[in-house]
Amino acid sequence: MEHIQTLNTRNLCESAKNGGCGECQTSCQSACKTSCGIANQQCENKAERK
Amino acid sequence: MIHQYQMDGLNIVLDVCSGSVHLVDEIAYDMIGRYEAESRDRILSAMTEKYGHREDVTPEELAQCYDEITALKEAGRLFSGDTFEPMAGELKQKTAGVVKALCLHVAHTCNLNCSYCFASQGKYHGDRAVMSYEVGKQALDFLIAHSGSRRNLEVDFFGGEPLMNFDVVKRLVAYARSVEKEHGKNFRFTLTTNGMLIDDDVIDFANRECANVVLSLDGRKEIHDRFRVDYAGNGSWERIVPKFRKLVEARGGKNYYMRGTFTHANPDFLKDIQVMLDLGFTELSMEPVVCAEGDPSALTKEDLPVVMKQYEDLARLLVQRRREGRPFTFYHYMIDLTGGPCVYKRISGCGSGTEYMAVTPWGDLYPCHQFVGEERFRLGDIWQGVVNTAVQDEFAACNVYAREECRTCWARLYCSGGCAANAYHATGSVRGVYGTGCELFRKRMECAIWAEAVRGLDARGKAGGAAPESDEKKAGREA
Numbered sequence: 001m002e003h004i005q006t007l008n009t010r011n012l013c014e015s016a017k018n019g020g021c022g023e024c025q026t027s028c029q030s031a032c033k034t035s036c037g038i039a040n041q042q043c044e045n046k047a048e049r050k
Numbered sequence: 051m052i053h054q055y056q057m058d059g060l061n062i063v064l065d066v067c068s069g070s071v072h073l074v075d076e077i078a079y080d081m082i083g084r085y086e087a088e089s090r091d092r093i094l095s096a097m098t099e100k101y102g103h104r105e106d107v108t109p110e111e112l113a114q115c116y117d118e119i120t121a122l123k124e125a126g127r128l129f130s131g132d133t134f135e136p137m138a139g140e141l142k143q144k145t146a147g148v149v150k151a152l153c154l155h156v157a158h159t160c161n162l163n164c165s166y167c168f169a170s171q172g173k174y175h176g177d178r179a180v181m182s183y184e185v186g187k188q189a190l191d192f193l194i195a196h197s198g199s200r201r202n203l204e205v206d207f208f209g210g211e212p213l214m215n216f217d218v219v220k221r222l223v224a225y226a227r228s229v230e231k232e233h234g235k236n237f238r239f240t241l242t243t244n245g246m247l248i249d250d251d252v253i254d255f256a257n258r259e260c261a262n263v264v265l266s267l268d269g270r271k272e273i274h275d276r277f278r279v280d281y282a283g284n285g286s287w288e289r290i291v292p293k294f295r296k297l298v299e300a301r302g303g304k305n306y307y308m309r310g311t312f313t314h315a316n317p318d319f320l321k322d323i324q325v326m327l328d329l330g331f332t333e334l335s336m337e338p339v340v341c342a343e344g345d346p347s348a349l350t351k352e353d354l355p356v357v358m359k360q361y362e363d364l365a366r367l368l369v370q371r372r373r374e375g376r377p378f379t380f381y382h383y384m385i386d387l388t389g390g391p392c393v394y395k396r397i398s399g400c401g402s403g404t405e406y407m408a409v410t411p412w413g414d415l416y417p418c419h420q421f422v423g424e425e426r427f428r429l430g431d432i433w434q435g436v437v438n439t440a441v442q443d444e445f446a447a448c449n450v451y452a453r454e455e456c457r458t459c460w461a462r463l464y465c466s467g468g469c470a471a472n473a474y475h476a477t478g479s480v481r482g483v484y485g486t487g488c489e490l491f492r493k494r495m496e497c498a499i500w501a502e503a504v505r506g507l508d509a510r511g512k513a514g515g516a517a518p519e520s521d522e523k524k525a526g527r528e529a
Contacts, residue, residue: 012069019392026151039464040384
């Protein structure tokens with residue numbers, strides 16, 4: 001019996017090793033302007049995505 | 051830290067620090083909830099007592115489930131610890147002084163008189179004014195000069211109503227385009243407009259030059275026209291909707307958001323989303339009103355359960371329409387589990403006052419558009435740069451670990467510590483916590499992750515019991 005399915009996600013601990021280029025969009029710029037969320041931001045550095 | 055919740059037949063377990071998302075059966079869900087507090091034997095015995103009557107549940111099966119959980123823990127995908135705190139502020143330190151985004155207030159005036167406007171009808175509690183070309187050009191030069199090695203620079207034409215100063219907007223874009231290559235930059239422009247002045251010239255410009263266009267529409271005509279009226283008190287819906295449709299049709303797939311505000315008048319905002327969809331708009335955003343407590347448009351405690359239900363039903367609608375081949379986007383449900391931001395971004399706060407600032411028509415710098423007009427937050431100007439370093443330091447120190455409440459919140463790596471302006475307006479401090487905003491945010495994240503999980507299951511043909519029309523079962527539990 002399969003009890004647990006793990007979705008494919010970016011490993012945040014791994015991203016600590018090579019992230020932080022800072023090219024991604026400023027959090028609320030260009031969209032909502034009245035609340036903050038970063039979950040919907042895209043990583044701009046595809047080479048570093050891990 | 052983990053967060054467990056159930057929605058429409060899915061048992062979802064988030065491992066906060068690794069970012070892992072697990073879909074589990076009811077036994078694993080139960081076991082995970084007890085895992086850190088109880089011994090193996092005790093858990094297995096409790097599970098046997100609870101599920102032993104089921105034909106498919108054997109002691110071996112339960113032990114196997116327990117071992118699966120242990121394996122995930124050992125792999126760092128469950129109960130992972132927060133090891134990021136020492137990195138908090140590191141990115142900001144590394145990029146201190148680098149600015150990558152400006153909100154240009156090209157018009158502190160507006161042709162609508164919306165009583166709920168956080169910018170007090172575009173005037174930001176000050177005088178009416180428009181930005182001159184010279185001030186705007188200096189702002190762009192300031193951005194280029196302070197952007198360090200950043201290639202992508204964001205500029206939002208904001209107001210008030212920016213199209214009341216459209217000629218300057220066009221000239222500023224032409225200037226930016228004429229210098230971006232020599233500086234190795236790529237400007238991304240956004241236009242945020244109420245639509246009243248959209249014409250063919252604006253459409254042509256916006257679709258050619260703007261990476262994004264934000265169009266203000268509150269949904270139902272009666273809801274929109276309740277607040278979004280001209281100075282004669284006439285609603286604007288009839289005038290703007292045809293213009294928005296024409297602009298979006300001509301946009302050819304480029305980014306736009308139909309952005310609504312919901313207030314105490316329409317906590318049932320899903321009806322407004324539905325109107326937007328019926329009008330043919332598919333890129334949608336709907337934001338809770340920002341105003342003082344006690345304002346007639348402010349959301350009340352009684353509104354919150356209604357709002358929460360809207361978020362759940364909106365997620366179900368998203369799934370349903372995706373399955374029907376009529377997808378749409380809701381800004382707060384866009385979540386890319388595999389390609390989202392790195393952990394530096396997630397712990398560094400929103401960037402207001404450091405990498406992002408607002409520029410007034412007079413060239414003054416503020417931490418963000420929501421602080422414009424609050425004199426104590428004035429950072430400096432586009433000629434001298436930031437001179438009020440005490441306030442900038444206050445903003446630079448905003449990160450996920452700056453607020454005690456965030457340290458124990460499962461959603462902290464999805465919100466990055468929240469909106470400094472919301473915190474300030476709710477508590478008087480940018481380091482405060484706007485509790486209602488947090489509640490809404492957590493609900494949005496639960497719904498967004500649920501919808502993403504269903505998408506993954508649908509893609510694999512295993513949607514199971516995740517039917518969008520089924521009843522939602524809520525049982526959030528943190529560990």
